[in-house]
Amino acid sequence: MDWLGLHFLTSMPAHGGMMLHGTHNPVLIVLAYVVACAASFATLSIAERVGHVDRVNARLRWRALGSLCLAVGIWAMHFISMLSFQAPLDMHYDLAVTIASLAIALVSGMVAMEALGHPRLRVSQYLVASVCIGLGIIAMHYLGMSAMRSSATQYYEPWRFAGSIVVAIASSLTALVLAIRLRKGSGTRHQLLKYGASLVLGAGIVATHFMGMWALQLRVPDDMPMEMHATGNSLQLSLTIALIVLLIIAGSISAALADKKLQAKERDLARVNALLSQLDQARASLQQVAHYDALTNLINRRGFNQIFAERLTEQKQAHGKLAVMFLDVDHFKRINDSLGHDAGDELLKVIADRIRGATRANDVVARFGGDEFCILIELENVEEARHMAHRVMAKMKDPIALNGRRMVMSTSIGISLFPEDGETCDELLKHADLALYQSKGNGRNTLHFFNESLKTRASMELHLEEQLRHALTEGQGLQLYYQPIVDLRTGHVAKLEALVRWQHPTQGLLTPDRFITIAETNGLIADLDNWVLRRACQDLAQLCDNGFENLVIAVNCSALNLAREELVQEMDSALKEAGVAPQRLELEVTENALMGNISNTVLLLNEIRKLGVALSIDDFGTGYSSLAYLKRLPLDTVKIDRSFIIDIPKSPQDMEIVQAIIVMAHTLRLKVVTEGVETPAQLEFLSEYGCDFVQGYLFSRPVPLETLKPLVQQLNQRQPSQLWPSTHLLEAVEMTVGQPITEEGLRETEHPRPDRFRSRPQR
Template identity: 50%
Template structure:
């Protein structure tokens, strides 16, 4: 078929006629508009499927479905609107012409789908797509009319054509813009936006059709019209039903695909959440079982690894070595250089210990500066070899922030099965061996043995019994050793010494249980008991006529760091109505130097109450004159180690002479401990020593004997008094 004549003109020819002149019924127009609106809504659903499709093939298939929906919707609008009234039956196109026009509409729609189906289309792309939709609608209508053999020529009005395209493009832009904005709203508003976009797009196609028809006039050949095989209403109904079936199938497919995509996303989200939970669980396990500083197992992780490793060795009947490692004097690093330097040093030492181990050995940080190693070893000799490697590795100089430092370690060793068959027992025995190594001078290793176990059992029992003795106030008692004033010849002072009358072990001296109290955290309770009992005995002495005698009470290093000590002293004096001048607090030289700043402040508060202060065991520590001058003390007590070899040791005599001269220059009194011979007494008197105490005068005696001793004492004891 030859292409018909197309002409642009402002005037309709005299023998031409308008293609439509108000002959379509309102019902047909509404039906056509409804169908194209449904088609547009389906297209928008399909566009969403294209944008969310994961596979390229799926996107192309959905583009084809969208093109079929858009093209058939536009074609249905043209087909129904051109169904004739009786007087216009001669311009209805044939089947081949309708099929050709449907193909043209589908191809044009496919081009538009290629443009709009990109994710988050930009404004320029939206405008291009709107123009493509408008042009494709116009091309469809012109092509459909031109396919009719009875149409000789088409005359176009340029103004009406431009108006039709402009209106169509405007409504297309509005529709596409509304569709793009729907994702920014709630689901209900999003649905309303999509419906609005569908109606706007349908209006665009309607304008492209109706306004374009108004712009066209035709020359029609005078041929008799064909007989109508099917009525107009039936034809419209058939086409509408077929179109609706196609649109419904497309919507159902889109909805199913959407649901599948939602399910896939939910499944992916669930997998992602499960992966996150697994990652979080792994992170929590890492945090729960590993030390954050050294990245080795912590105590909890060690317990799990220990149980697993021990079970394997029990099944194979092979030995397992447990090494507990403590860094010597690590507290000094934290106190002097700060915890940041201490942490860095701890990481370096942990790395060096790890480098000395084998691949299957387990290293953990128990806490603080204590490490633990689990190693498959054949004997304690092999364990000592491993411990020796660790000692050598740690002793290498460590350079941190430009400072080179040398650190040492102490190591305790226990073996499965000879030293225990549970993790707790093996760790406890390795700890006991570690304490033995530290007590032997540090920087060495020590293996657990039965003697350590027996000693630990005894100390554990003593700890429990000492607790009970303090709670029940039974068994503990104070012994007093008199102190003689060499200037007046009077017994001016008593030193309170605690003893424990154990029901099975007899009378125990302080060296048997003071260390237990200090190691287990109740030395302050014991010190307070001694303080209160001494004040009670001061009250009894006053009632017996010895109101001038003072009592010196020892204060441990741990108690000297407690601010509560000041109140405990004042409460004890107040409760027993004792003058503060009758109480003296003795502190060791090393206890003072351990925390000099805090000790000075604490002692000044006690001194302000009227309590006198003395330094015990002077000469055995590392105090200096600068520190000694700052301390609010009244008396220096020369340690017995400098007295016991007098007069045979010339060096000790010179040391004692220097201490007495220094103390007197600082306006301090001097007490010599451990005086046991008249020669020692004579030497000290000649040097101007103020007071003495020792076996020459009396051994420590309990309170019951003390009153008799004080009553019997007189100036007859000329061996100690010579004014």
């Protein structure tokens, strides 16, 4: 039976003849297997390159090279295997047919590389490609076998022929799967897998050939002479073909490996470039974070200091002038407390835009944190800085819409000048801050230039702070003075207010206005209040031993100390150490301090009341004066501020206010103390409208403990009708305090009272 020019042996030919079975040279078989394995390894390596190359032209070149390696490898394996065939016949090969078989191998290789060029294949694509490649290999094989010329006729056993086709297709499918699976990966294990796959694929290619050779049957006529021919030419030709093909394959493998290394270096270089780019971006981001404020996008303190140093160097060389402006938004904390921090942040953005709008393009605007801003400007004269500050203040006064409200903010500004006020950045910034401090201390919403007196005062305050810290640590220099509080019903001294003094080693006796703010600013106020509390309890115990068992001492508490949870424990400890009943102690707190955090304040005051300590609200009427808050607080006493008493009886309005406070306090079952009583007319008014207690210079100045005892005894000898001072009483008070007193001097109109400092409680 003939098919496609091939003779298939279904039975012995009728006209006779002899069937020959040839042998194979084992050396050439091994050589053919080596060539097949080399071609398989080259194909796997080039397929890997195809999968990693992005450029189209490069992919086409690698696919062409892969097709060539696969084609010549399979063809060389086939031809060397044919040369290894030995039979007692005179055989040679047709060159044209042999070249045609090589062309078919090239087509099969192109089909294989086309399939390997896809990143992923479906199952159907695997099957179609493997069938096409397998049939191409079979066609190349049997065409190459037909190139063998001899006196014998070639027949093929059908089942073995079909088996060779199956082996060819299975080998092609295996080659596709392995090539695609091994395109990705690196390292020794990956390389070993490629070697193993090459051996398997080489065996499959060789098996395809010898399956076809097993199907081959040669029939020679009976009268044909048989003789074996020398195999030297076949071996030499096989070695030559193998050498040429192996050189081609080796070159291709070397190119693939070199390209792999080059591509790895390119990837590493690209990765390095990407990392460098990311580092540049990160550096830029860090630069932004390090030198710019995230909220307002203004430069921050670090960025300002860098620019400031550069500008300062330039102006020194050019003999120019600079101005440094510190700006602080007045009462900004109220916005955060009332509307929340988000509203505060929005307000800061608006303020930053307005400051930028008031400055020039070359001016430097920075936010140092919170509500503090700084401006650096170059100027020709001082008036430029003043005009700039006024522009900023005017911009700030424009209404701002925030959370459905329209509000007007103001700012305090401090200015220092280069070179007048300093030669370095630190000096100029420090001096601008001192000027800002003066602006805030003088009522806010104003500007001040630095002057040397500010520096002197700052230096003095620093020195005072060091000495105050030493005085608290060593317990030396601090003293308590006491001012009597008279009960209008009995005319006797019912309470004493403890007021702190400092006997400074060089400046003499200092009143609280000289050191309270220093203590608050530098974190000493808690220690100072605790010292006053303990000393007052000790003095109260001493007074009890001297026969004053019913006296109550009122001790002031600062707003900062009122926020400390340790206050209750400290009061309990001070009372127990002195052995004083808690009912003999009264804690005075200012109205504004109570309203700072009303919820926490109520909890703390309730804890104090549980100890048995009485509570008094000081400076009433100067702050919120909210009845809604007042009725929530566990108070015993309301103390009317001196500012409402000083103009009585000349001010009917003050008289009405005081009368209203007394009625309100009594309605809430609170006692009323009026401080600052200095004239008999004031005393008569308060007595008429039912005030419970009075305190003031009409009765006594604050005096030390050793002077207090005879003074209290003298005051307690009077009846209520004798409260108005007589000549005898004035003489007694003069003897007590050691200096003459006149009725005009009782008011001290020429000198403010030293016991108050910016609405702070008396110390």
